Amino acid sequence: MLIRNAVLADGRRRDVRIEGERIADVADAGSLDSGDDRVVAADGRLLLPGCIDVHVHFRQPGHAHKETWATGSRSAAAGGVTTVVDQPNTTPPTTTGTAFDEKATLAADSLVDYGINGGVTEAWDPDTLLERPLFALGEVFLADSTGDMGIDADPFADAVARAADAGVPVTVHAEDASLFDDGVYGSDAGGVGRDADADRWSAFRTAEAEAAAVERAVAVAGDTGAQLHIAHTSTPEGVDTAAAAGATCEVTPHHLFLSREDLDDLGTYGRMNPPLRDEARRAAVFERVADGTVDVLATDHAPHTVDEKEQGLWDAPSGVPGVETMLPLLLEAARQGHWSYERVRDLTARNPARIFDLPRKGRIERDADADLVLVDPDRPREIRGEALHSKCGWTPFEGWTGVFPDLTLVRGHVVYDGRGERETFGDAVGQNVRT
Ligand SMILES: [Zn+2]
Known part of the structure; x- marks a missing residue:
């Protein structure tokens, strides 16, 4: 071609x-x-290296009613994401070699390349897990007592030491639950779904809990030489603490573009972990993305069905979809002059390839994998949940504007073509990037 x-x-x-x-x-x-x-x-349209989204939850095995490797990877392809990294909080969790193998079999349905992260719990089996072609350990829920996979500092220290020995990076979900405001938790939510008072979720999972957990993670990892990456930093304090310690960090599109002010409209559809922050913190995180302090944009694509989200605030599950709208939102922000296309390329492709050692990914150069996205940067369109390809069928960015790909290639294979009357998808050509 x-x-x-x-x-x-x-x-x-x-x-x-x-x-x-x-x-x-x-x-x-x-x-x-x-x-x-x-x-x-191409006729002068923009050609970018395919995005590497190092943080998705494609839900299989165990939760195929929310998403599958087939639907999640279609959503990725239509959004210009050519590599995804799946997190381990599936059922069973990816904490043993056998569980890894089960997930790897399901991932054969993927249209895009993928990595599989290994999970760390008190009951994980590092001996069999670390034998497998893991992308990284993580996201490790450090000191997060409300997560199913939350662990305390001692088992975290053991896991970091094992990862350092094995040369495997560690990605951390940094929220210290001891700093949550328990007085807010479980109070009257005042409605369900979009009518829920979701600002209480942000008040409960405090901004202070993030930088504190980053500090603890950095302190533990510092002795081992392990490579540490902080997932979904949502506060300027979290970003700055990670950067000062030499850890890399990622920011999600929802923490970049949405704040607590949006929760009036979103209700439980805006509930995720870490939660949306106040507008001043959102703007400060935005600045750190624009100026290059933040290394990586990653989506934390965590779909749930409408039925699941249509519950009271304290019962609805945390998480929002995002793998299909990340690049479109970043390109629209570039179109409006907030940053350059080079910054978009670095945040979504070049930096994740460098940080996670993917030498054939993230660049448009001779001998690189032909992971490519062709897009008309001057043709934005409205984001509508019903037009997206995730199984969940909704988006927190309903009515926003994005610049969507015309064509997405994974290693030279056309996996998404949006140029004709009808969109078409290619075959499941995805491969594990660590094998
Ligand atoms: Zn996550």
Whole structure:
């Protein structure tokens, strides 16, 4: 395939030739001979390396009514995400070698490449788990007593030491439950679903709990030499604590674009962990994404059905979908001048590839995997939950504007084509990026 006359994130116009699953050549626009190649006329549209979303919950095994590898990966492909990393809080949890194997079998349904994280609980089996081609350990729920997989500092220290020995990164869900405001918990929620007073969820899971847990995680990992990555930092304090300690961190689109002010409309549909923060903190996190302090954007794509969300505040499950809307929202923000296309590329592709050691991913260069997204940056459209491909059928960004991909390639295979009257999807070509 020859992609003719594309504009890269840095503004250069290039032809890109793909041979098999790799990029064979990148040269000045108009300079490559098409020969027998199938030609995609980019006509000056933007060509980006496919996004690497290091934080999704595709729910299989155990919760296929919320999402499957097939539906989650379609949503990823339609949103320009070509690699996903699945978290271990499935049923059974991915805490043993056998559980890893079960998930790996299901992941064969994926249209996009994937990594599988190993989970850490008091009952995990590091001997068999660490033999498998893991992406990382995590997300490890450090000192989070309200999570099913929450652990305290001692087992966390053991896990970090094992990971350091095995050369496996550790990603941490940093909320210290001892700093939650228990006086708020379980008080009258005042309605269900969109009518619930979800601001109480944010009041309960305090902003202070984040930086404190980051500090604890950094203190434990510091002695071992383990590579530490803080998941979904939602406060400027959390980001700054991670950065000062030399840990990498990620921010989700919902913490970047939504705040407690949005909870009036969202109700339980805006309940997630960590929760939405006040507007001043949201704006401060936004600044840290724009200026490059934050390393990675990742979605924490955590779908639940409408029925599950239509409960009272204290019963509705935490989590929102996001894998399909991350790149569209970031590109729309770029279109409006909040940051450059290079920043979008770095946050979604180049940095995660560097941090998690994926040398063939995240770049448009000769010999890299042909994971590519073609998009018209000047053609935004309205985000509608019913038009997205996650099984859950809703989005916290209903009515927002996004710039969606025209074409998504995974290792040279077209997995999503939105150029015609009807969108089409390719085959389940996804592979484990660690094998
Ligand atoms: Zn998560």
